[in-house]
Amino acid sequence: MSDTPQLTSGDLETPTIDAPQEAPNRDAADPRREVHEVWVAGTEEPEWVKSATDEQAQELLPDTDEPALEIQRGTVVTDDYLDDDTVDPEERQIINLGPQHPSTHGVLRLQMELEGETIRRVKPIIGYLHTGMEKTAETLAYMQGSTNVTRMDYLSPFHNELCFSLAVEQLLGVEMPPRADAIRVLMSELNRISSHLLWLATQGMDIGALSMMIYGWREREAVLAFFEKTTGLRMNHNYIRPGGVAADLPDGWEEDLEQIQATVLAGVAEFEELLNENPIFLDRTQGVGVITPAEIRAYGVTGPNARASGVAYDVRKAFPYSGYERYEFDVPVGKHGDVFDRYLVRVEEIRQSFGIVNQVIATMPSGDYRTDDRKVTPPPRQRIDESMEALIHHFKIFTEGFKAPAGEIWQSVESARGELGMYLVSDGTAKPFRLHVRGPSFAHVQALPAMLTDSLIADMIATLASTDPVLGDVDR
């Protein structure tokens, strides 16, 4: 018997063709066959049109005759233009600026009600850059925390790191060696300079002085090069950590700083020549975006914006940290609270910061750049080979981290934008129980309606830029 299959031919059944498939049931319940309603403009709006076009929860508040919060509406900003009587108050329109507008410095959205060219109501809408960093901070050990917070206000990373590190050190009760404090102050001030230079660049660009943008970026580059040399990165350094700083200053840092100072101060003198007497710049900035001292305090506006309005509050002077009380510097204060004064204050702050930098150079203490508390600072590499304990400390710091005693700490520093505060709650474990970050820009964005209400739409960009919002700081 062979297994060869028998070949047959010719007598196979005729292949049948399946009965034609029924066409898919296309009744109304079929989701694929949804009937699209059509709405013709001019007829009454059906519900779905309304819900698709309204702002839902983010609607502007109803325009009441008597504002619920008098101060919140702000003083009426008077401009020297004539209100156009031909605009019918009924003909108001709402337009959105952002979240993708380049002049909003990130992803800020401003919902504005316009009457002609006058802004009547503003509502800042934020959250487009929200990354849940406060929640993330609860999952990171104290050692890892500064990696997280440095990314919040990405234009002043050193201030974020410093604030977090100081808060943790307050909980631990670990004192810094003098050199660590001096390096921290030095980096903070350089960071303030680089941030203000960037502000000058973008402010110039936003009001049409395009060459300012190039100049500002150029001078800032000198500072960033020094950051890169010291920390290895141009931003998000993770250089200031609980327990000190990550590395000592590079060789020849004094000469580098002298060169930076010469470059930047020459640049700043050029900017002043370019802007201070420039009639276009003056027209676009003086008397624009005014905010009063009472509003500054009520809204929690801090930093150069507050000082431009005459509120002489500087965390470095009021609640000194990291040995700021040892350095002499002035806090420039403006009078008018307008865009021009904010410019003047920031330019002067660049000079004052260089004054502090020079004092740090002159008085830089020798010694260690981080604390010798082995519970906080990992031991030097060669100690690990020699000492059992050093190995244990190294292992414990990098596996579970160090524990901080339970308690609540408020720590704030003067960042380039204002008072950067952190409320750190510890439950005695190696991770923060809660870390709340009070970003200065959050308060500044909130105060925008007070500055913008009843001003011209063209002034809006100048005002917005002058408050120096960083959306990473607002949304966190």
Next chain:
Amino acid sequence: MSDDTIRPDDADEKAVADAIEETVAEPSSIEEEMLVEAAEIEELVAGDGPEHDAESDEAASAPSHPAPDDEVLAAIAADFPEVRWQQVVPALAPAQDEAYVPAESVVAFVERVRDAGYTTFVDLCAVDYLRRAPRFEVVTHLVDTERPARLRIRVGAEAADPSVPTITGVFAGANFYEREAYDMFGIDFPGHPDLTRILMPDDWEGHPLRKDYAVGSVPVQFKGSHKTT
């Protein structure tokens, strides 16, 4: 954890042994702790919170708290007998005054404090203590820029329907901060002009910074990564 710092230089055998023991003993205790925690969280989320808590017991015997040393605050303390005062002394910074204010009197208290010189609004945030009663706390920081001095105002809120009166009528700047506390913790601020979500999308469910809200993760389309969610 003991406070005495072990330095590498004093090569004390006992210290070494202790440190080793601590390192070795830790994992099992952490696991146990986590189990206990998980059970307690479940219980708490279901119920109203622990009946007897050291904190609340302390609050019951209130009069033991001292009035603040500061003249300005002492005058305020006389007007508000229900407020508990405390001075926090951080390790390396000057002392800060703290006031535990009952929710009913927070608006009057903040107004009084503002008129007494604490004119600058700095911060308002919420904390979810979960295992304490009251579960939530709304913490306000004010600054008197003239003296200068800080004041921390802590207001408790119950686990069920947490609610604290708004202070936007006193400080307009509390507006965004209260919205953030509402968004992240679900704390209601009756009287707030526009209590909507501020950072999360309008249609978001839940309040992400609560302790019973998991950190979570987003599946990434790489090989096998979805299994780790």
